[in-house]
Amino acid sequence: MENKDLIKKALKAKEMAYVPYSNFHVGAAVETDDGSIFTGCNIENASYSPTICAERIAIFKAVSEGKTRIKKIIVVGDSDMTFPCGVCRQVIREFARDAEVIVANSTDEYKVYSLEDLLPHSFGPEDLKRSKKDSD
């Protein structure tokens, strides 16, 4: 899907943000390798720590439908260019290592990053498979 259309979906998802505590709205959209689209918004909680970011909702919706290969992720938030938080970057690392991460203010104003830009020297599934203990 065109970046502009995905950004529109993320902006629409942002309207559903449940944010009574921060009043900071975030929306996300992901496209998987078969062209499926999943969206998410941040969902907060009175106990605070159960709060989940918009990107993770969108990614987990995709994964829970069996779509584990993500090729694009859009993030839109209330700040000027809202970037994914550190926890979301790690989740992107798991399911969207080669994805384009698109941070947008609007359909006309956005930037495209790689995960390597956002989370260099990352830890991921491959590390567990090449533990030094294996060669003992």
Ligand code: THU
């Ligand atoms: N938030 C996201 O949804 N995504 C991010 O990557 C940054 C933070 C949400 C979590 C919380 O509901 C609100 O923004 C303020 O931190």
